[in-house]
Amino acid sequence: MKRSVLHSVSLLSVVGLVALAVGLLYSKGTADLAAQDRQPIPFSHEFHAGRLGLDCLYCHRAAHQSPTAGVPSLQLCMGCHRNMDANQPGIQTLLDHWTRRQPVAWVRLQRLPDFVYFTHERHLANQVQCLDCHGQVESTPYTPRAATYEMGWCLACHQQRGASRDCITCHK
Amino acid sequence: MKLKRRTFIKALGLAAAGSFLPGCEREVHHLVPYVLPDDEIVPGVADWYASTCRECQAGCGVVVRVMEGRAKKIEGNSEHPLNQGKLCAKGQAALQGLYNPDRIREPLRRPEREGRRPFEPLAWEEALTQLTERLRKVQGPVIMISRPLSGTLAELVSTFMRAIDGELYFYEPGADLPLRAASRAAFGMDAWPHIDLAGSDYVLSFGAPFLEGWLSPVSLGIAYGQMRQGRPLTRGRFVQVEPRLSLTGASADRWIPIRPGTAGLLAMGIGQILLAERPSALPETQRRTYERIYGDIPLDRIAALTDIPREELVRTAREFGSAGAPLAIGGGAACAHTNATESLAAIQGLNVVTGRIGRPGGLRFYEPALFSGTQSIPWLTERSLGELAQRALSVVLLYDSNPLHTAPPSIPLRRLFEQADFVASFSPFMDDSTSAADLILPDHSPLESWGDHVQPTSFPTAIVSLSQPVVTPLYDTRAVGDTFLSLAHRLGLSGFPRETFHAFLQDRWRRLLSEQAGTHGEEAFAAAWAHHVQQGGWWGRPGRELTVTAAPPPLPHVPATFDGDDQNWPLYFHPYPSPSLGQGRGANLPWLQELPDALTSAMWGTWAEINPHTAQAHGIRQGDIVRIVSRYGSIEVPALYYPAIRPDVIAVPMGQGHQEYGRYASRRGVNPQSILAPLFDHRTGVLASAATRVRIEATGRPGRPVLLEPSALDPGHELLTIGKARSSP
Ligand code: SF4
Numbered sequence: 070m071k072r073s074v075l076h077s078v079s080l081l082s083v084v085g086l087v088a089l090a091v092g093l094l095y096s097k098g099t100a101d102l103a104a105q106d107r108q109p110i111p112f113s114h115e116f117h118a119g120r121l122g123l124d125c126l127y128c129h130r131a132a133h134q135s136p137t138a139g140v141p142s143l144q145l146c147m148g149c150h151r152n153m154d155a156n157q158p159g160i161q162t163l164l165d166h167w168t169r170r171q172p173v174a175w176v177r178l179q180r181l182p183d184f185v186y187f188t189h190e191r192h193l194a195n196q197v198q199c200l201d202c203h204g205q206v207e208s209t210p211y212t213p214r215a216a217t218y219e220m221g222w223c224l225a226c227h228q229q230r231g232a233s234r235d236c237i238t239c240h241k
Numbered sequence: 242m243k244l245k246r247r248t249f250i251k252a253l254g255l256a257a258a259g260s261f262l263p264g265c266e267r268e269v270h271h272l273v274p275y276v277l278p279d280d281e282i283v284p285g286v287a288d289w290y291a292s293t294c295r296e297c298q299a300g301c302g303v304v305v306r307v308m309e310g311r312a313k314k315i316e317g318n319s320e321h322p323l324n325q326g327k328l329c330a331k332g333q334a335a336l337q338g339l340y341n342p343d344r345i346r347e348p349l350r351r352p353e354r355e356g357r358r359p360f361e362p363l364a365w366e367e368a369l370t371q372l373t374e375r376l377r378k379v380q381g382p383v384i385m386i387s388r389p390l391s392g393t394l395a396e397l398v399s400t401f402m403r404a405i406d407g408e409l410y411f412y413e414p415g416a417d418l419p420l421r422a423a424s425r426a427a428f429g430m431d432a433w434p435h436i437d438l439a440g441s442d443y444v445l446s447f448g449a450p451f452l453e454g455w456l457s458p459v460s461l462g463i464a465y466g467q468m469r470q471g472r473p474l475t476r477g478r479f480v481q482v483e484p485r486l487s488l489t490g491a492s493a494d495r496w497i498p499i500r501p502g503t504a505g506l507l508a509m510g511i512g513q514i515l516l517a518e519r520p521s522a523l524p525e526t527q528r529r530t531y532e533r534i535y536g537d538i539p540l541d542r543i544a545a546l547t548d549i550p551r552e553e554l555v556r557t558a559r560e561f562g563s564a565g566a567p568l569a570i571g572g573g574a575a576c577a578h579t580n581a582t583e584s585l586a587a588i589q590g591l592n593v594v595t596g597r598i599g600r601p602g603g604l605r606f607y608e609p610a611l612f613s614g615t616q617s618i619p620w621l622t623e624r625s626l627g628e629l630a631q632r633a634l635s636v637v638l639l640y641d642s643n644p645l646h647t648a649p650p651s652i653p654l655r656r657l658f659e660q661a662d663f664v665a666s667f668s669p670f671m672d673d674s675t676s677a678a679d680l681i682l683p684d685h686s687p688l689e690s691w692g693d694h695v696q697p698t699s700f701p702t703a704i705v706s707l708s709q710p711v712v713t714p715l716y717d718t719r720a721v722g723d724t725f726l727s728l729a730h731r732l733g734l735s736g737f738p739r740e741t742f743h744a745f746l747q748d749r750w751r752r753l754l755s756e757q758a759g760t761h762g763e764e765a766f767a768a769a770w771a772h773h774v775q776q777g778g779w780w781g782r783p784g785r786e787l788t789v790t791a792a793p794p795p796l797p798h799v800p801a802t803f804d805g806d807d808q809n810w811p812l813y814f815h816p817y818p819s820p821s822l823g824q825g826r827g828a829n830l831p832w833l834q835e836l837p838d839a840l841t842s843a844m845w846g847t848w849a850e851i852n853p854h855t856a857q858a859h860g861i862r863q864g865d866i867v868r869i870v871s872r873y874g875s876i877e878v879p880a881l882y883y884p885a886i887r888p889d890v891i892a893v894p895m896g897q898g899h900q901e902y903g904r905y906a907s908r909r910g911v912n913p914q915s916i917l918a919p920l921f922d923h924r925t926g927v928l929a930s931a932a933t934r935v936r937i938e939a940t941g942r943p944g945r946p947v948l949l950e951p952s953a954l955d956p957g958h959e960l961l962t963i964g965k966a967r968s969s970p
Contacts, residue, residue, distance in 0.1 A: 131284045135285035136285040141274060171276070172273045172274055172275065174273050176269055
């Protein structure tokens with residue numbers, strides 16, 4: 070009796086530890102869902118893309134020529150904000166960074182695991198729209214996260230559009 | 242143990258709970274954009290910049306992958322004629338030289354010589370002023386010891402040293418100076434021969450480690466591939482002669498375990514047979530001289546001295562003589578004795594006897610490359626370093642050279658640094674020698690600097706490779722060329738019209754391109770310069786081949802001398818440069834440290850390779866610590882059973898045992914140089930690193946060698962099973 074308790078306890082702890090380790094490893098690669106409200110400046114996509122009607126590529130200028138979409142440089146923000154009302158606290162913070170020539174450390178919200186190779190360039194070149202993956206950006210305050218970005222979700226679209234479903238396409 | 246259903250379900254529950262736990266972790270990644278965008282950078286898109294590898298003297302072409310201003314990967318430049326897109330491990334690991342946490346990041350000075358006060362930082366202005374003052378008020382000789390330089394930097398530094406009446410020396414441990422001396426002796430040529438491995442169909446190599454770190458390893462590796470598999474109907478054969486089977490030897494068809502120091506004798510024996518049995522291409526008088534010199538010692542005596550049976554000697558000679566394009570080369574182990582030059586001359590003479598000079602697959606000589614200008618800069622050997630240490634020197638300048646680690650302590654070199662009034666170093670890393678300096682003006686990483694490299698004549702195509710900075714400098718360092726220009730201006734020296742090394746380099750290229758490519762005028766130069774920087778250098782057609790006219794007779798045989806008699810010191814000590822760390826330069830790069838040795842799978846340390854018979858006779862178990870004792874000291878290292886070594890030889894790789902060389906190399910392993918006797922190749926003065934005899938003692942303590950295949954340490958399991966060495970007579 071005693072032996073079997075000991076056995077199950079040790080088995081339980083071993084399995085638990087393994088799961089913990091695997092989970093830890095896995096979580097390293099997934100997106101951080103909880104970080105919405107932790108941006109250093111409360112930037113609103115709804116305002117910029119929706120009300121002002123800015124094109125996504127105006128700020129994320131690398132998207133059509135690079136794997137990553139890119140985050141706009143401070144200079145690009147200042148292109149408009151230089152001549153604007155600086156009364157809001159968020160904009161004040163932005164101006165502050167500009168005066169100190171210090172970049173804004175935005176919190177990253179979208180992140181694919183390291184074992185996935187994804188490129189914006191190919192998707193845009195094949196007429197996938199930003200909102201297909203990122204959702205109604207222009208009507209979402211702060212930063213949206215539209216989809217799960219899990220493999221099944223990617224594959225559904227690849228299948229629909231007749232895109233490659235080879236493993237090697239995304240797992241190089 | 243039986244797994245009950247209940248237990249299983251419980252385990253499952255815990256596992257599920259376990260996998261939720263990490264979800265609580267809030268790891269935040271940041272996206273930090275530029276303040277001001279760089280128009281040339283597209284985030285996420287790599288730029289590839291061509292440059293030149295500076296990890297060894299070969300100067301292979303590289304392309305560096307740079308993303309968002311950071312160098313990420315180094316590959317071979319496929320357009321470069323020397324390495325054709327290939328790269329060795331050292332070249333790949335050069336990236337870790339750039340990001341190495343132990344780089345010297347700013348100028349440093351030592352407050353006082355005595356005591357162990359640490360170096361303290363100072364501003365560049367102050368550092369340059371200090372050195373200028375020293376050079377201005379100098380009382381005695383000023384010397385500079387540098388790693389071998391090439392191209393424009395060599396010209397700049399030698400012009401500077403001439404202008405201040407100083408002496409510039411190149412120093413590289415294990416330099417193949419005997420090879421050059423032998424070429425001079427055997428062919429009357431003062432140039433590196435091109436070894437046409439690719440065209441040969443029978444390579445008889447006397448210890449030449451051409452697949453490791455010898456001469457130009459990547460291009461020789463490519464040529465070797467050609468020799469073996471590049472021709473539809475011929476697969477070249479390859480015989481390696483050396484006391485310990487090297488990594489290169491492991492690729493050979495046959496290994497001849499020769500007695501250390503007798504490579505020249507074997508060549509004489511083979512020459513004797515060739516001359517006796519085959520019609521020779523030599524003119525009558527020359528033939529007679531060769532007959533006299535090769536026939537000096539009877540064949541049976543040669544067989545006994547080399548410990549190679551007469552039949553094997555005859556067989557090898559006949560194979561060599563009947564091959565279509567035989568090639569005899571020597572280096573490495575054959576170069577590590579007091580008779581290195583004579584041995585190499587005898588080996589190279591075999592190519593003369595078979596008429597292989599200047600023929601495809603033989604030894605060929607090409608016109609020296611363009612604007613070399615470095616021919617006249619003398620090289621230091623361990624012997625001349627020792628002599629230098631006896632002189633009263635005023636200022637010693639040191640650049641990227643570490644003689645205190647690479648020369649044995651039996652040569653009292655420390656004096657050189659202790660007795661000089663002032664020692665300044667330009668090295669990028671703190672090593673055993675630089676830590677003896679009074680002032681350090683650290684160089685950039687090669688990936689941060691401009692430069693060029695002139696291909697020596699060992700390769701037929703004329704090549705001048707270019708290096709360009711691929712990233713902005715990480716620290717407050719300065720390219721050594723710029724430092725020398727600043728010093729020249731402060732000293733008011735004439736002949737240095739340019740402010741920056743980049744401008745100086747362009748001036749030289751203006752000359753080169755106008756002479757070689759007819760590029761005249763600023764506009765044409767600007768376009769050509771951009772093209773060559775992008776391409777990685779300038780290369781022309783194969784240079785003009787030189788005909789060997791004078792062929793002086795080979796040098797008469799001289800027996801190798803050893804330190805220690807064979808009664809008290811029964812074993813030959815055979816230190817060899819590690820294929821990855823060389824003589825220690827690569828030891829501060831973790832990628833090279835963790836690269837398992839291809840033959841033992843050992844890494845991150847030093848070990849001794851010992852024949853299992855010898856080990857067992859001394860009661861040494863696999864992995865045990867063995868004490869190796871010479872007349873000059875002792876070292877303790879774990880022993881690894883290695884059947885591919887003569888029973889009377891014990892081998893230890895060099896490269897480790899640094900006192901100071903950053904966190905990855907310092908106090909790791911041992912330096913086999915530390916027990917070597919001060920014996921030299923008596924013609925060139927290069928250290929005879931295999932001329933020390935030793936005895937071994939079992940300590941009974943188990944060692945902890947780091948092996949990729951630790952099962953090899955099991956009793957009875959031998960690391961290599963490629964046939965056993967014959968036991969000693
Ligand atoms: S042989 Fe290796 S270390 Fe030497 S230059 Fe070529 S790549 Fe660099």
